[in-house]
Amino acid sequence: MRPVFLRVALGILAITIATQVAGQAPASPRKSAAIAKTAPASRGAPFGPRDLDGIWTNVTLTPLQRPPELTGKATLTEAEAADYERKTRVSVDSDRRAANAQADLSLAYNDVFFDRGTRLARVQGTIRTSLIVDPPDGKIPPLTAEAQKRNAARPRNSFDSVKDRPLGERCLLGFNSTDAPMLPVFYNNNFQIVQSPTTIMILVEMIHDVRFIHMDRSQHLPTTFRQWLGDSIGHWEGNTLVIDTTNFTDQTRFAGSGENLHVIERLTRVAPDTILYRFTIDDPTTFTRQWSAEYPFLAARGPIYEYACHEGNYAIAGVLAGARAKEKAEEMPKQEGK
Amino acid sequence: MMPRLVTIGVMVILLSAVLPATGQAPGAIPRTPAGKPNLSGIWQAMNTANWDLQGHAARQGLALELGAIGAEPGGIGVVEGGEIPYLPAAAAMRKQNFEHRLTEDPEVKCYLPGVPRATYMPYPFQIFQNDKSLAMAYEYDSAFRNIYLKDPGPPPIDSWMGQSVGRWQGDTLVVDVTGLNDQTWFDRAGDFHSDALHVVERYTLSSPNVIDYEATIEDPKTFSRPWKIRMPLYRHVEKNAQLVEFKCVEFVEDLLYGKYSKKPSQ
Numbered sequence: 381m382r383p384v385f386l387r388v389a390l391g392i393l394a395i396t397i398a399t400q401v402a403g404q405a406p407a408s409p410r411k412s413a414a415i416a417k418t419a420p421a422s423r424g425a426p427f428g429p430r431d432l433d434g435i436w437t438n439v440t441l442t443p444l445q446r447p448p449e450l451t452g453k454a455t456l457t458e459a460e461a462a463d464y465e466r467k468t469r470v471s472v473d474s475d476r477r478a479a480n481a482q483a484d485l486s487l488a489y490n491d492v493f494f495d496r497g498t499r500l501a502r503v504q505g506t507i508r509t510s511l512i513v514d515p516p517d518g519k520i521p522p523l524t525a526e527a528q529k530r531n532a533a534r535p536r537n538s539f540d541s542v543k544d545r546p547l548g549e550r551c552l553l554g555f556n557s558t559d560a561p562m563l564p565v566f567y568n569n570n571f572q573i574v575q576s577p578t579t580i581m582i583l584v585e586m587i588h589d590v591r592f593i594h595m596d597r598s599q600h601l602p603t604t605f606r607q608w609l610g611d612s613i614g615h616w617e618g619n620t621l622v623i624d625t626t627n628f629t630d631q632t633r634f635a636g637s638g639e640n641l642h643v644i645e646r647l648t649r650v651a652p653d654t655i656l657y658r659f660t661i662d663d664p665t666t667f668t669r670q671w672s673a674e675y676p677f678l679a680a681r682g683p684i685y686e687y688a689c690h691e692g693n694y695a696i697a698g699v700l701a702g703a704r705a706k707e708k709a710e711e712m713p714k715q716e717g718k
Numbered sequence: 719m720m721p722r723l724v725t726i727g728v729m730v731i732l733l734s735a736v737l738p739a740t741g742q743a744p745g746a747i748p749r750t751p752a753g754k755p756n757l758s759g760i761w762q763a764m765n766t767a768n769w770d771l772q773g774h775a776a777r778q779g780l781a782l783e784l785g786a787i788g789a790e791p792g793g794i795g796v797v798e799g800g801e802i803p804y805l806p807a808a809a810a811m812r813k814q815n816f817e818h819r820l821t822e823d824p825e826v827k828c829y830l831p832g833v834p835r836a837t838y839m840p841y842p843f844q845i846f847q848n849d850k851s852l853a854m855a856y857e858y859d860s861a862f863r864n865i866y867l868k869d870p871g872p873p874p875i876d877s878w879m880g881q882s883v884g885r886w887q888g889d890t891l892v893v894d895v896t897g898l899n900d901q902t903w904f905d906r907a908g909d910f911h912s913d914a915l916h917v918v919e920r921y922t923l924s925s926p927n928v929i930d931y932e933a934t935i936e937d938p939k940t941f942s943r944p945w946k947i948r949m950p951l952y953r954h955v956e957k958n959a960q961l962v963e964f965k966c967v968e969f970v971e972d973l974l975y976g977k978y979s980k981k982p983s984q
Contacts, residue, residue, distance in 0.1 A: 421776060433848065433850050433851050501907065503880075535907050539980075540979065540980040541972075541973065541975075541976075541978075541979040541980065542971045542974075542975040542976075542978070542979070543972075545984060550971065551967055551968065552965060552967055552968060560907075572848075572853070572864060574846040574848070574851045574852075574853045575846075575848060575851075576758040576846045576847060577758065578758075579844065579846070581844070581846050581852070581853065581855055582888050583855075583864070586859055587859055587860075588861070588862050590855040590860050590862050591962055592844070592855075592960065597958075607962065607963045608963055609963065609966055683864070683870055684864070684867070685874075685875070685877065686830075686877040686878060686879055688829075688830055688877065688878050690828060690829070690967045691800060691829050691878060691901070696975060697974075697975060697978060700975060700978035700979065703978075703980070704978060704980065707980070
């Protein structure tokens with residue numbers, strides 16, 4: 381009898397542990413032991429299909445919109461890509477010397493500062509010439525009349541006060557968009573994802589923003605509650621994490637959009653070293669149609685160091701003080717002439 | 719009968735070991751699938767340590783217009799033994815910091831808070847933990863710490879939040895923090911440190927909703943001996959608890975850069 385009892389007891393133990401895990405983590409990604417075992421271990425730790433944990437980079441030479449010289453050409457062959465990559469690496473090299481002093485000055489940052497990548501984006505065996513895959517021309521669709529009017533009424537960048545400077549310069553948000561959607565930009569293209577049962581966090585190296593993806597609710601916050609990064613809720617569709625983000629502030633200006641920006645992101649672990657990332661922009665008040673982009677997030681070695689943007693923001697004081705000094709210099713001859 | 723009794727005895731032992739883990743027994747702490755205490759959740763200190771780590775009576779605030787809103791609440795302090803053991807020169811510096819706290823406290827400028835200050839600022843923070851990763855995200859200024867579970871070696875450069883390496887000592891998470899710069903303060907009262915700061919934090923779930931938090935602070939350039947702070951951290955148990963944004967850069971830009979603004983033309 382004894383072995384039977386013992387087995388029953390151990391059975392209860394096992395069930396209890398299973399229940400405990402399931403009970404504590406109702407929304408947690410269910411890791412498949414089978415897949416974890418058979419997955420190629422090229423990046424060390426085994427992963428399950430819903431496992432996005434780790435450090436990732438979305439760096440790529442492929443631009444958001446297809447360059448004019450590649451009109452009508454959505455993909456390149458390996459040979460074409462090698463040629464394009466070589467030429468682009470040379471043209472963006474900040475360590476080259478420019479022909480004249482003025483142009484040379486615009487290369488003020490050393491190349492080590494930048495993280496533009498060395499390769500075009502490769503997705504499912506194709507080499508992409510734009511991150512945008514829809515519409516098929518690889519371009520952001522035309523703005524609605526309403527958006528054109530809205531953008532024309534927005535104050536131009538001026539040097540009058542800090543509030544007139546772009547958000548990136550003020551260390552409030554990354555250039556273009558680095559949160560939702562997460563676009564590759566000049567540098568800091570690294571992300572760390574940590575999954576917990578109720579919330580998935582994404583550390584965005586740029587600005588050290590932390591995105592909170594709420595897995596424990598299916599409704600957005602009231603539209604009166606707006607944040608710089610918006611409000612992100614997530615759910616799993618099969619093995620794809622779908623993140624829906626709304627509730628942006630009216631200062632969010634990604635690609636000419638505003639507070640009605642609605643971003644749908646899809647993250648799928650397609651290989652040990654790759655998350656396939658796809659985002660769709662849905663804002664009928666800004667764009668004449670929806671549009672989508674697709675590119676890989678590749679496993680990065682890390683670690684990600686702290687980007688203390690605001691703490692080291694000597695630029696903004698310099699930019700504004702420079703503008704005041706210029707005004708003073710322009711004022712001098714007038715006074716002398718009086 | 720004996721074997722059967724032994725079996726029943728084994729079962730009882732097994733069941734009693736199992737029951738607390740089901741969450742039915744009061745006081746059982748949540749655990750990860752691998753059995754480590756699961757610190758995941760939203761936490762916050764409930765004390766006046768960010769005003770002053772040492773015991774302090776309530777005092778007049780620094781912004782007259784804010785009246786009672788800006789007054790500084792008192793507290794009995796969180797320093798073990800009551801006093802921070804400053805070296806003489808550092809004690810003088812602390813006094814000076816206190817007098818100039820309105821302009822010199824890095825929090826006024828929305829700078830990253832450092833460790834341990836991030837823990838007891840008057841904002842919640844969230845711990846993300848699974849069996850592979852551990853990270854802490856703070857509402858204040860979206861400060862962030864990855865807790866390395868494998869030591870990456872000495873930090874290559876000092877930073878505001880330093881480098882944190884975690885290990886489990888029984889059911890206690892011990893975090894060793896190095897690579898901290900000398901720009902942060904411990905509180906709004908001017909308590910400070912040098913770049914020789916070394917902090918060892920201990921996080922122990924004493925019950926499902928309370929972390930017993932301890933930090934040992936060592937800095938031979940500033941203090942005559944290591945000293946310790948200790949406080950409970952409470953879990954936000956409200957169903958809709960979440961961190962919201964506190965991107966304070968927006969709130970300090972005019973304070974920091976207003977002097978460079980164009981004056982209105984006459």
